[in-house]
Amino acid sequence: MRTAVALVRACHPGPTAAVTVLAALLAVTAGHSAGQAALVATAVLAGQLTVGWSNDLVDADRDVATARRDKPLVTGEITRAALRRALVLASAACVALSLAVGLLAGLVHLTLVAAAWAYNLGLKRTVWSWLPYVVAFGLLPAFSWLALDPPAMPxxxxxxxxxxxxxxxxxxxxxxxxxxxxxxxxxxxxxxxxxxxxxxxxxxxxxxxxxxxxxxxxxxxxxxxxxxxxxxxxxxxxxxxxxxxxxxxxxxxxxxxxxxxxxxxx
Missing domain, CATH: 1.20.120 (Four Helix Bundle (Hemerythrin (Met), subunit A))
Known part of the structure; x- marks a missing residue:
């Protein structure tokens, strides 16, 4: 239970929940059934988990240096090895769920997740730090609309x-x-x-x-x-x-x- 709580805290639960809810609302708005909207939202949730957990792993040394007590890796509530294992599982789920929604839609979703990872891995330190956010949020509606049958653009x-x-x-x-x-x-x-x-x-x-x-x-x-x-x-x-x-x-x-x-x- 302690590990589960730490994983939730490490995924940046506020932004993760907000983006997942927004994806679900967009899927319903696009015209998906409840089941398909749930699949879209679950794929987005898996992607957001990878973004949050990779962020904490990449920033672990910085968070220790600044004594971030809100970070489970800093407080010792979870180990880096355990967080890496969770990240691998979430990444596999993200790929599988994204492609299950549809090939074109899935590739779009994986592109926006890759943009978020690019932010974590280095763009956050540059003047282009805004670009991954603009790309990812701009493509999020496209994920829902391209998952329609037939696919459409929002x-x-x-x-x-x-x-x-x-x-x-x-x-x-x-x-x-x-x-x-x-x-x-x-x-x-x-x-x-x-x-x-x-x-x-x-x-x-x-x-x-x-x-x-x-x-x-x-x-x-x-x-x-x-x-x-x-x-x-x-x-x-x-x-x-x-x-x-x-x-x-x-x-x-x-x-x-x-x-x-x-x-x-x-």
Whole structure:
């Protein structure tokens, strides 16, 4: 039981759950049956487990150096050997489940998982740290639509919003660890911009995503879509005026609104 709990903590459970739920919602929106949507979500879950566990293995020495007590490898709750074994099993499951969804869709999913691994293995230290997030989140809707019979591509604006959400997610995910990262030589885009500018950029990007959801689909958007866009703009203006942690919190709220809008308008 202790090992199981440690594995859950090491997979970055918040982002893993969020991406898996988003994949399930996109699969339902695309028109899959409950069983097929569950298969899509399970494949995504396996992929996210490999991303989280590989991240903790790659960063193990850095996490020890910064005394990260939230990391099971640092606290000794799990060994590197045990985490490697879990990673191998999850990787095999990810490949099998992805291809079970469909060859083309499976290859797309494996591509977005590879992009996340590229981030873990080195891109996080460069000015291109945002690119894996943009690629992975942009391709996530394509995984669901290409799994249809016959395969189809999602509306263009769905993939654009996915990429924008990915960019915002990168900035928000990195902000809490900026100081620890700086001490261990990680210099991604948010580190070069700094906390303040990264927060502002996240808010601006996510508001742009809201606008794409409202304006992208053919026809006039529903009144509630315009209301959400207005709310996002007001949140962003208020957060930028207040400063401090306000832009970070506003970006989280706007990201949630974008996901709700994306599913509702797809």
């Amino acid at each position: 509306p263009w604006w769905v993939m654009v919003v996915g990429s924008v959400l990915g960019f915002g997610a990168h900035l928000l995910n990195t902000l809490p660890d900026l100081d620890d990262d700086a001490r261990t030589g990680v210099r991604g885009l948010p580190h070069r911009l700094g906390a303040r500018r990264s927060s502002v950029l996240a808010v601006v990007a996510l508001v742009a995503g809201t606008a794409v959801v409202v304006l992208g689909p053919a026809g006039t958007g529903p009144w509630w879509g315009w209301a959400v866009l207005a709310m996002s703009v007001l949140l962003s203006v208020g957060a930028l005026v207040l400063g401090g942690r306000a832009p970070f919190r506003a970006a989280l709220v706007i990201a949630l609104l974008d996901v709700v809008l994306l599913v509702a308008r797809s």
